[in-house]
Amino acid sequence: MSNASSLDQHAADQHGYGASHPSGILRWLTTTNHKEIGSMYLIFALIMFFVGGAMILAVRAELFQPGLQLMQPEFFNQLIGVHALVMIFAALMPAATGFANWQIPLMIGAPDMALPRINNWGFWLLPPAATLLTLPFILALFGIGDGAVATGWTLYAPLSVQGGMGVDFAIFAIHILGISSILGSINIIVTIFNLRAPGMTMMKLPLFCWGWLITAFLLIATIPVLAGAVTMLLTDRHFGTNFFNAAGGGDPILFQHLFWFFGHPEVYILLLPVWGLMPHVISTFSRKAVYGYKAQVYAFIAIGVLGVIVWAHHFLTAGLPVPALLYFMYSTMAISLPLAVLFFCWIATMWRGAMSFETPMLFALGFIVLFGMAGLTGLVLADVAADAQYHHSYFVVAHFHYALFAGGIMGVMTGVYFWLPKWTGHMVDEKLGKLHFWLTVISFNLTFMPQFFLGLAGMPRRIPDYALQFAEFNAISTVGAFILGFSQLIFAYVVWKCIRGGEKASDKVWEGTEGLEWDLPSPPPLHSWEIQPVIK
Amino acid sequence: MKMPHRPCQRAAVSLLGLLAALLPALANADYSWNFPTPVTPIARNTLHIHNEFMIIITVLFVTVFAIMIYSMIKHRKSLGHQPAKFTGPTGTVQWLWALVPFAILIFIDYILVGIPAYHAVVQMEDTKTKADMVLKVTGMQWKWQYEYPDSGIKFISTLATSRDQIANKETKGPHYLLDVDNPVVLPVGKKVRILITSTDVIHTWWVPQFGVKRDAIPGFLRETWVNIETPGTYRGQCAELCGKDHGFMPVVVHAVPEAEYLAWVDKKKNEMAAAAAGSDKTWSKDELVAAGKEVYEKQCAVCHQPNGQGMPPAFPALAGSKIVNGPLLSPEGKLIKDSHVDRVLNGKEGTAMQTFKNTLSDTELAAVITFERNSFGNTKGDLIQPALIKALR
Numbered sequence: 001m002s003n004a005s006s007l008d009q010h011a012a013d014q015h016g017y018g019a020s021h022p023s024g025i026l027r028w029l030t031t032t033n034h035k036e037i038g039s040m041y042l043i044f045a046l047i048m049f050f051v052g053g054a055m056i057l058a059v060r061a062e063l064f065q066p067g068l069q070l071m072q073p074e075f076f077n078q079l080i081g082v083h084a085l086v087m088i089f090a091a092l093m094p095a096a097t098g099f100a101n102w103q104i105p106l107m108i109g110a111p112d113m114a115l116p117r118i119n120n121w122g123f124w125l126l127p128p129a130a131t132l133l134t135l136p137f138i139l140a141l142f143g144i145g146d147g148a149v150a151t152g153w154t155l156y157a158p159l160s161v162q163g164g165m166g167v168d169f170a171i172f173a174i175h176i177l178g179i180s181s182i183l184g185s186i187n188i189i190v191t192i193f194n195l196r197a198p199g200m201t202m203m204k205l206p207l208f209c210w211g212w213l214i215t216a217f218l219l220i221a222t223i224p225v226l227a228g229a230v231t232m233l234l235t236d237r238h239f240g241t242n243f244f245n246a247a248g249g250g251d252p253i254l255f256q257h258l259f260w261f262f263g264h265p266e267v268y269i270l271l272l273p274v275w276g277l278m279p280h281v282i283s284t285f286s287r288k289a290v291y292g293y294k295a296q297v298y299a300f301i302a303i304g305v306l307g308v309i310v311w312a313h314h315f316l317t318a319g320l321p322v323p324a325l326l327y328f329m330y331s332t333m334a335i336s337l338p339l340a341v342l343f344f345c346w347i348a349t350m351w352r353g354a355m356s357f358e359t360p361m362l363f364a365l366g367f368i369v370l371f372g373m374a375g376l377t378g379l380v381l382a383d384v385a386a387d388a389q390y391h392h393s394y395f396v397v398a399h400f401h402y403a404l405f406a407g408g409i410m411g412v413m414t415g416v417y418f419w420l421p422k423w424t425g426h427m428v429d430e431k432l433g434k435l436h437f438w439l440t441v442i443s444f445n446l447t448f449m450p451q452f453f454l455g456l457a458g459m460p461r462r463i464p465d466y467a468l469q470f471a472e473f474n475a476i477s478t479v480g481a482f483i484l485g486f487s488q489l490i491f492a493y494v495v496w497k498c499i500r501g502g503e504k505a506s507d508k509v510w511e512g513t514e515g516l517e518w519d520l521p522s523p524p525p526l527h528s529w530e531i532q533p534v535i536k
Numbered sequence: 537m538k539m540p541h542r543p544c545q546r547a548a549v550s551l552l553g554l555l556a557a558l559l560p561a562l563a564n565a566d567y568s569w570n571f572p573t574p575v576t577p578i579a580r581n582t583l584h585i586h587n588e589f590m591i592i593i594t595v596l597f598v599t600v601f602a603i604m605i606y607s608m609i610k611h612r613k614s615l616g617h618q619p620a621k622f623t624g625p626t627g628t629v630q631w632l633w634a635l636v637p638f639a640i641l642i643f644i645d646y647i648l649v650g651i652p653a654y655h656a657v658v659q660m661e662d663t664k665t666k667a668d669m670v671l672k673v674t675g676m677q678w679k680w681q682y683e684y685p686d687s688g689i690k691f692i693s694t695l696a697t698s699r700d701q702i703a704n705k706e707t708k709g710p711h712y713l714l715d716v717d718n719p720v721v722l723p724v725g726k727k728v729r730i731l732i733t734s735t736d737v738i739h740t741w742w743v744p745q746f747g748v749k750r751d752a753i754p755g756f757l758r759e760t761w762v763n764i765e766t767p768g769t770y771r772g773q774c775a776e777l778c779g780k781d782h783g784f785m786p787v788v789v790h791a792v793p794e795a796e797y798l799a800w801v802d803k804k805k806n807e808m809a810a811a812a813a814g815s816d817k818t819w820s821k822d823e824l825v826a827a828g829k830e831v832y833e834k835q836c837a838v839c840h841q842p843n844g845q846g847m848p849p850a851f852p853a854l855a856g857s858k859i860v861n862g863p864l865l866s867p868e869g870k871l872i873k874d875s876h877v878d879r880v881l882n883g884k885e886g887t888a889m890q891t892f893k894n895t896l897s898d899t900e901l902a903a904v905i906t907f908e909r910n911s912f913g914n915t916k917g918d919l920i921q922p923a924l925i926k927a928l929r
Binding site: 067069286288333356461467 | 572585586597601603604624638653657658703704708710712713740749750751753759776779784885888
């Protein structure tokens with residue numbers, strides 16, 4: 001596609017919206033365009049990232065010193081749980097769905113997502129769900145109810161049966177978020193299966209799309225289980241059933257089985273899109289083709305399958321029988337193999353390339369190293385005996401933040417820095433991007449590295465106040481958290497600046513890129529690939 | 537796309553400066569980098585395994601990222617390095633390069649880590665072989681109850697740190713948040729089988745130096761064991777979020793030589809006999825109110841607050857409460873459903889209000905009920921005798 005004709009197409013589309021098309025807020029409410037919906041997902045995710053971040057900074061401020069300074073334990077418990085729910089369901093998942101919306105049609109040469117109206121609904125379910133999650137905080141200010149869900153994001157029964165109306169709000173929010181996720185997943189699967197450009201076989205599908213495809217299947221397999229579990233919780237709370245009440249023939253551990261049958265795959269749901277985009281970034285800035293494409297596809301599938309059969313390692317201290325302990329330990333260790341395939345392929349892609357270190361590459365490299373730490377500490381957590389010490393302690397908190405902040409959030413930022421020039425037509429401010437990277441990496445480690453040692457020394461998680469021997473590491477961690485939190489304002493500014501203007505991006509954007517999306521102009525016209533390209 | 541590096545260097549320098557400024561203050565602090573000293577066979581084994589694993593993963597980490605960093609240094613565009621074309625292993629040598637790391641990883645997973653892990657699990661779960669005694673631990677919001685089935689001893693252990701220390705109104709003591717009124721006493725050198733359960737929500741009994749952590753699940757018994765090798769005081773905490781005061785229900789274990797343990801058992805038995813005798817005596821109202829105030833402060837004040845105002849809606853006020861100011865018993869002297877006495881004895885399902893008849897003595901129950909009816913502005917003026925509680929159980 002020549003530059004001139006793409007510009008024409010661009011100009012035509014600007015006006016192609018026509019007089020009958022709504023403008024203003026109605027345009028965003030009714031849009032079925034994958035790019036507009038993708039942008040809405042990403043902006044929503046960014047806003048909720050700051051909401052969830054503000055909550056945890058309040059928590060870290062309380063934990064700066066021993067003693068209760070800022071808040072009472074009830075409020076502390078609400079903040080930690082809603083922080084997790086917001087970050088997982090309202091920041092990371094929507095960000096990944098935003099990527100999917102923007103990128104999958106561009107990458108597979110499709111004119112749009114296969115089910116545009118469902119796409120619109122999938123997004124517009126999110127704001128009400130996020131409101132439901134956080135509304136009890138505001139209601140409590142007016143003396144209605146006793147605040148948001150205070151059980152941690154895991155909602156373990158019977159604590160959640162005992163909880164106030166915040167739990168009901170959370171259950172309802174989870175149902176809505178779950179519907180949104182399932183709609184998004186169906187759309188992605190249908191799009192990838194049906195709208196690939198002629199000649200693009202499944203084994204030519206870009207790895208990002210493969211990662212998302214497995215995520216979509218995991219979502220469809222596990223979200224209904226979570227929905228079932230929280231519905232059982234709802235009926236235990238209000239309709240006198242006893243699913244999780246031993247006195248009525250139920251079992252509290254049943255809730256944990258159901259929850260983690262969803263919860264463990266959820267980790268891969270959050271990470272597979274990131275693992276999918278990494279090879280694109282690494283290959284681009286190494287100026288070398290992706291190493292081991294097929295191996296990575298099979299690794300994704302293997303992780304998807306293993307992901308749904310290891311759930312009980314999240315409650316190895318609950319008193320499972322020995323055969324179950326051994327099974328869940330050894331099956332969990334097996335996950336290290338497909339993950340090692342990915343690490344091997346990432347590094348082999350760099351090997352003997354011609355590397356340069358623009359911001360997306362820095363984030364990708366930071367991701368690999370820090371996510372490596374999450375993987376390795378995950379391996380030792382699988383060990384039942386050692387897990388007895390690590391479990392429920394700050395060691396676990398540090399571990400999953402290496403997985404979900406360094407792995408998830410930094411992975412998403414890699415994607416934003418990588419694709420933003422394509423989406424906006426402007427290059428990202430590299431100086432600020434690099435500043436953001438270094439501040440993030442240093443303060444991230446400052447925040448979470450001490451938490452490994454806190455856990456080893458015996459500090460349980462989710463406590464609002466702690467014994468004096470934990471004071472120093474907590475103080476360091478809080479300082480780190482505040483630097484980390486405020487550094488993210490740079491990110492928001494960089495994104496804003498890039499949308500507003502900046503150095504013009506070429507169609508290819510980066511020197512070493514390959515893929516259909518880079519054949520389109522930057523920014524691509526509102527409607528792209530109306531005529532599908534043919535892949536040879 | 538070559539970019540100047542100066543701004544980020546400047547940022548890094550200023551960040552290092554900030555760290556350097558913090559360092560002197562932090563250098564004198566007492567840091568702990570690993571598990572606390574183990575005092576049971578399980579904890580020793582766990583520490584050993586943990587240390588081994590940390591070495592293994594450190595070696596893995598350093599090796600893998602040394603290769604990556606080598607590549608980042610050597611294979612740069614700025615050095616004029618030309619990209620290679622390979623996209624997968626070709627030829628025997630390359631296949632070997634690709635497969636050997638996985639062989640090593642399988643060896644680490646299932647031999648180096650997997651075999652010691654297997655033995656550790658079997659050891660940890662072997663609660664029944666040659667157990668010398670049994671300790672039953674019951675978690676409840678937010679305290680622990682300990683029972684010695686062999687000697688019939690039973691008591692509750694609650695946080696001894698004052699609320700003023702927590703609110704920063706008083707200097708924090710050395711065992712801040714890790715101190716209890718009644719510690720568990722266990723003999724050293726004996727295998728103690730520990731049965732764990734809960735009366736309300738899930739709690740987790742954890743003493744880091746024992747290497748033991750087990751969830752307390754309402755309606756089910758879980759078990760674990762300890763064999764403490766050295767006398768001493770060992771401290772731990774509840775490790776599962778169990779509501780408002782999750783951070784305030786510590787575990788303290790005194791491990792003592794057997795002779796000392798037996799002496800403690802005798803002393804405890806005598807105390808319990810004296811308390812049981814209390815329920816046969818007739819108490820005056822003032823005696824009950826005085827005793828009840830003590831019970832209230834330990835058992836009830838966390839939720840219903842020292843002034844009886846509660847924290848509605850989760851924890852209702854007792855001051856002016858309809859239930860507290862209702863009739864004590866029916867005219868026939870029977871328990872009225874949902875009355876004050878019923879609530880204190882039997883709790884309220886689905887809330888933090890627990891079945892106190894399982895944990896408090898007749899005297900304590902009578903005292904606290906009488907206290908509540910005659911305090912916080914409640915002026916019922918009536919009283920209930922321990923003997924009557926005994927009959928109502």
